[in-house]
Amino acid sequence: MTGTATRYLYLARHGEAAPDESGLTAAGRRQAALLGQRLRGIPLTAVHHGPLPRAEQTARLIADELDGITPRVSEVAGDYVPHIPERAELPAESADLYLRFLAGAGEEERRRGPGLARQALRRYTGAVTDGAQDRHELVVTHNFLVAWLVRDAMHAPKWRWLGLNHCNAALTVIRYAPGRAASVLLSNDMRHLPTELRWTGFPAEMHV
Numbered sequence: 001m002t003g004t005a006t007r008y009l010y011l012a013r014h015g016e017a018a019p020d021e022s023g024l025t026a027a028g029r030r031q032a033a034l035l036g037q038r039l040r041g042i043p044l045t046a047v048h049h050g051p052l053p054r055a056e057q058t059a060r061l062i063a064d065e066l067d068g069i070t071p072r073v074s075e076v077a078g079d080y081v082p083h084i085p086e087r088a089e090l091p092a093e094s095a096d097l098y099l100r101f102l103a104g105a106g107e108e109e110r111r112r113g114p115g116l117a118r119q120a121l122r123r124y125t126g127a128v129t130d131g132a133q134d135r136h137e138l139v140v141t142h143n144f145l146v147a148w149l150v151r152d153a154m155h156a157p158k159w160r161w162l163g164l165n166h167c168n169a170a171l172t173v174i175r176y177a178p179g180r181a182a183s184v185l186l187s188n189d190m191r192h193l194p195t196e197l198r199w200t201g202f203p204a205e206m207h208v
Contacts (some may be wrong), residue, residue, distance in 0.1 A: 011150075082120075
C-alpha cells in the first residue's frame with residue numbers, strides 16, 4: 001500500500017540495567033528521565049517497550065516526563081536475536097568472531113527471533129498508510145532490535161545488525177517518507193546525557 005504520510009521512528013535502548021537485570025541502576029533511571037525531557041515537544045503518538053523490566057522501567061520514566069502518553073508493552077520490542085547468519089553471509093575476517101558470539105543463543109531464541117524481527121519491520125517501519133497525518137512513535141527496546149532496524153533502513157545485508165552498538169538511553173531516529181528511501185536522521189545520539197552517563201552499554205574498549 002502506498003504511504004500517505006511520514007513516519008518518524010524514535011528508537012532508544014533501555015537505561016543502564018542493574019547487574020541482576022531486575023530493573024535500572026540509579027544511573028539508568030537518570031538516563032531515562034533525561035531522555036524523556038529531551039523528547040518533550042515531540043508529538044509522540046505512542047511509546048512501545050519490550051516486556052523485560054529494564055525496558056518497561058525506562059519507558060515509564062520517559063513517559064513521566066511527557067504529557068498524555070501511556071507506554072504499551074510489546075513482545076515485538078523485546079530482546080531477541082533477529083537473524084542468525086550462515087558463515088557464507090559473513091566477511092571472512094570476522095566470521096569466527098560473530099559465530100562465536102551467536103553460539104550463545106539458545107534453540108528457542110533461534111526459532112522465535114527471526115519471526116519477531118519480521119513482525120518488527122511490519123509494525124514499526126515504512127510510511128504511514130492509514131492516515132494523512134505524520135506519525136511519531138518511540139520504541140524503547142534493546143541493542144539488537146535498534147541495530148536490526150537501522151540495518152534495514154540502510155538496506156544493508158541481514159547479518160549487518162551485528163557490530164552495531166548503541167549506548168543506554170541513546171536516541172536513534174529514522175524517517176520513512178512516502179516515495180523515498182528510509183533516512184537515518186540520528187544514530188546513537190547522547191547529547192541529552194552528561195559525560196558521566198554516556199557510553200554505558202558499550203564495550204569498554206569502545207568508550208570515548
